[in-house]
Amino acid sequence: AQKVTQAQTEISVVEKEDVTLDCVYETRDTTYYLFWYKQPPSGELVFLIRRNSFDEQNEISGRYSWNFQKSTSSFNFTITASQVVDSAVYFCALSEKSGANSKLTFGKGITLSVRP
């Protein structure tokens, strides 16, 4: 069975600080996909990134960067120079199958508060 663990539940930082959100996953499959979603206070889930199990390249998008390490089954997310608008709940998710019906297993989410 697949599992996603986000051990941090709440993180509070001051604006401009860097912050890393941890994600550890478990799966028996060799082919899988990892995702990060952001849920701001308004409620909608915003897709941030998808990474497949064969691509361990780290990715940077503006202030966001992701570190995927298969050796430790981790897919961590770093926000550089955090801003108040980054305040949200962040979910890491795993999908074992690539088919249309593939389900997402979500972690419990990390509530990030960025204070001015």
Added chain:
Amino acid sequence: GAVVSQHPSRVICKSGTSVKIECRSLDFQATTMFWYRQFPKKSLMLMATSNEGSKATYEQGVEKDKFLINHASLTLSTLTVTSAHPEDSSFYICSARGPARGEPQHFGDGTRLSIL
């Protein structure tokens, strides 16, 4: 990017009322749509998976007769909460994805349902 529209965003109604929530993919054909329920400060709980033209597949513990799902076209799925009671009050969120391998799920804005 892919856009999913969910309507209504908020419903307040009396106990015993049936409530219909719509989920539309606006700029892509959604092979599969998913319905989730989210309790306050909790992660998303998958309720059911629906494919266009087929019966929905419900997760264990989710009452089929209580939560009716119809996926009549490649762009529309509906969730009807029948004879709603206060314990059905929750945040319901849909997602949609296309058929491409590893395609991410794109989420609607959610519906906050309050049963009095």
